[in-house]
Amino acid sequence: MGRALVLGGGGVTGVAWELGMLCGLRDRGVDLTGAELIVGTSAGAVVGAQIATGVDPEERYAAQLVPPDGQVAAALGTGAMLRLALAAMAGGRAPQLVRARIGRFALRARTGPESERIAVIGSRLPVHEWPRRPLRITAVDAHTGEFVVLDRDSGVPLVEAVAASCAVPGVWAPVSTGGRRLVDGGLRSPVNADLAAGCDQVVVLAPIVRAIGPMIGVGTQVAALREQGARVALVSPDAAALAAIGRNVLDPAHRAAAARAGRAQAASAAAEVLGAWRQLGDGDRRYGGGRSG
Secondary structure, three states, rough: OOOEEOOOOOOOHHHHHHHHHHHHHHHHOHHHHOOOEEOOHHHHHHHHHHHOOOOOHHHHHHHHHHOOOOOOOOOHHHHHHHHHHHHHHHOOHHHHHHHHOOOOHHHOOOOEEEEEEEHHHHHHOHHHHHHOEEEOOOOOOEOOEEEEOOOOOOOOOHHHHHHHHHHOOOOOOOEEEOOEEEEHHHHHHHHHHHHOOOEEEEEEOOOOOOOOOOOOOHHHHHHHHHHHHEOOOOOOOHHHHHHHHOOOOOOOOHHHHHHHHHHHHHHHHHHHHHHOOOOOOOOOOOOOOOOOO
16 A cells, blocks of 8 residues: 554644654655555544645644643543543453443543534644545444544544544543444554554654553554564654653643654654655655645
8 A cells, every 4th residue: 555654642742742743754854744544543633634634734733832822731530540440450351341341431421512522623623524545543432342443434524533533531522423432542552553554664653652451552563564564663752752741641731842842853763764654766865755635
C-alpha cells in the first residue's frame, strides 16, 4: 500500500505534540502529510482526520498556540479512577473482556452530554466529510469490548468517528453511532500500528508508548511490522517534550508548550523518520511527500 502515517493517542497535549512534530519535520524537508494511509487513535484521530482531509498542519499548529481562555482541564476524579482500575482488574485478563468491563464503567459514568462533545470535536475539524484516501479511525464497542475500525465505508459520520475514538472512559460519554456505543480506541493500544500492516514504509508518532494491562504495546506492534518487511520509524516525546506535556494530558494549559516541544524535537527525529519515509531508490535525497489535497 505504500506509506502509512500512524498517529497515537495522548489527549489534548498529544494533539499539539503531533502537530508540532509534523510541522517541524516538514521544516526539514520530510513531509508526512502525503501518506497513502493514515491511522488515527484518540488524539491521533483528530490529527489524522485533519491531515487526511487536506488541512494544512501549520494552520492547526497555530491553533495550539492560542491561550486556552475558559477551557478547563479534564481529568478523572479519585473515585472514578478507582472504579476504572477495579473494572480493569476484576475477573479475567482476556483483552476484550477487560475492554468490555471498562466500557460498562464508561456507560455508567456521569459525564456531559455526548452531543456537546461531538460539537466540540466538530469545531476542531475544518472538514467534516471523509477523505478519498484511506483513513482508519479506531474505537472500542463499550458493550462488547470489540475493537472497531471506522472508515469512509463504515456508515459513520467522520465527526462522530473522531469523537468516539476520543471518548475517554469516565471523562466523556460514549458516542452513539453506527448502531453502537463507542469509546476510546486507545483502550486496545496506544497507537494500533498493526492497522498499517501491508505498507512498505511506516512512521508512528506516539505521544504515549506505555501499554497498561492487556493493551497491545507499541513496541510489539512496531516489531511485527518490521518482521513483515516494513521500514518503520517510531517517534515518541523526548525528555523536554514530556516536561512540556506535564502530568495531565487533558490540560489545555500545556497545549502550546507541547506543540512547541514537538516542533523542536523534530530536529533530532528527522533523520530516523527520513530513513523510513523516503522512496526506495531515493538514496540520501530528502523526500517531501507533498501537500494533501
